[in-house]
Amino acid sequence: MSVLFALLYYTAAAVFAAGLAYKIHRYATVPAPLKIPTTPAPLTRTGVAFRLAREVGLFESLFRADKLLWALAVLFHLGLLLVALRHLRYVVEPLWFWIVWVQPFGVYGGLAMLAGLTGLLVRRFVIPRIRYITGPSDILMLLLLLGIGVSGFAMSAVARTDIVAVKQFFLGLMVADIRPLPADGFLLLHLFLVAVLAIVFPFSKLLHAPGVFFSPTRNQVDDARERRHVAAWARPLDQQR
């Protein structure tokens, strides 16, 4: 079982990293041939950095669009962030002081994440517009994340896992040493679902995470009258005029 999960995690890490690198490379190299920021837009690069920071950190546009959805999205994403920080303790040794400090918040984060996900899932069934645009993969993605959260909590609430051994397993993976992984149901389920999440990440709507940084309507400076913005493929057209 330990070997199986070791292989799974090596595969997941490789797919995640390579897939994401491919996509990010693609987003970075396909040109944006025209200036299309949604205005009013910042007039400087610094302004754009702040705009993106507000978009990523505060979900500014979503706040303007739909307050309930914004609240659920913040619950989920902020919760996930805290949970992720809490989980750093499994791969860092010795622990940094702030990882210790963040531990209790990680638990609240987990609860927030589950609450947010549940709200997002209910929304997909009860609001007719949202139901119309919802496909099977949208539901499955929420269920996958819920499964990760629930199996995670189950390890402390239902059947406790030897987390010291889990940490040894992951520290081992980083030095190519396969150490024993406790064969607990919830743990294996939890780890399996996380690996699935990592594998589908570069092939799914989770690409919104890198995508937002490459969105021309959000990341462009409003300076069209001051600077030309000719894409390489458009340059030959200028020769013809």
Next chain:
Amino acid sequence: MAANYTIPALTEDPDLRETPELTPGAMGHLKPFVAAPAHQEALGFPGTLVDGWEEKAVARLGELLGKYRSLQVYLDACVKCGACTDKCHYFLGTGDPKNMPVARQDLLRSVYRRHFTPMGKMFPRLVGAKELDRAMLDDWYSYYHQCSQCRRCSVFCPYGIDTAEISMAARDIMDHIGLGQKYCNEIIGKVHKIGNNLGLPEPALADTLEGLEEDVKDDTGHDVRFPLDVEGADVLLVTPSADFFAEPHVDGLIGYAKVFHQAGVSWTLSSHASEAANFAMFIGSYEQMHIIANRIRQAAIDLKVKRIVFGECGHAWRVAYSFLNTLAGPWDFLDPKYPVPQHILEFTRDLIRNGGIRLDREANTGMTLTFHDSCNVARASRMGDFEGGQFVIPREVIKASVPKFVDMHPDTIHDKTFCCGGGGGLLTDDLIELRVKGAQPRVSALKQVVEREGVTHMAAICAICKSQFTKVLPSYGLDMEMVVSVHQLVSKAIRLGGND
């Protein structure tokens, strides 16, 4: 003519706006006229639907994915959160779920997933991946011609996904397989052949302008000129061709002429570039847009002008402000003291501020104005040297020209403005049902200020908005003449004389 469709009820209070019930297929019947082979071939597109269009469409999509980052990112990034679903005026006016921005995008996204993503190839049902078949193509033709590319959805999308980018790509693909839209493609052909959207040839234009000079002389006693093709003028004015004769557009043109006259700035129109609009943007064709934009460069060179000023036009200002430098620059042969191009409102506002012209509000006594932010000016361009100048500057000029100004509901102005319902290449009678229904959100907000604040007129700064409102307001029991050009107000208020 009695309408054979239902005119939607107006929303009494935009604060309490309810989203319409979903009515699947409500607008599926509506398709604009298909471009004739002659209109297609004039632009280098196949005349009729080509053999093997399925593969050719997918191949073209592949090309566009490599040329437009927006398309590539936006087809991937959508999480179907639904933030956009109640933001499109066409959805609000029709209830057709395929007019929700995300559903409109999904018509293309499903084909993208089928052909360009591993998940779509392996598990098409799971991720909503679909083949491009005839039914899908029909949906594309219907619903990508029910998007006015107004970008309201992109304001609210957490990733800034802009349905305009998607509908432009879809129209480009359809053009490339021989299924173009008559209205846009015929007009682009006229611009190439004659110089403007309306197909107004140089002698007719010269006649019209001469007539305007006489009218203004009769009206005011002043010799206000409407110069055409005058070499060595300071300013080249590029304005939508509707300004040459349609109401209320032409009153705006008279306003520009009076401003130039009173400011003592020499100016000229060009018969070579007698059109500000660039309909190639609507069909997503960079190549066509490039050709049309470079008419303006050529006119500026030929007429040896120092500056370029654009008249009141929404999407024309988008192409001018956001794209002209890229498409037709650099402008190193023009006077570097001025931005290229300038908007006529920037020009007029500067003159008001520095005392170059004087306005008399009393001339417009009895008018209470509101202002319709044109979508492409509001969300795709700027005026002035500060963020949001496109909202401030037109209002400043209006307030200097009329005794009273009132804004419409805050959810319907500035960057949340609703499209007039006729933008993006949809201002054609074969889409009148869509145009009337799509105007519902804007007209609701207008009616509210008419009833509560005594608003008598609504100013607009876009030829499409002006034509569209003039046409559809009567369907909602409002007077078509309540739509005015901003420079029509300036024209009334400006004090002439002193420099004749």
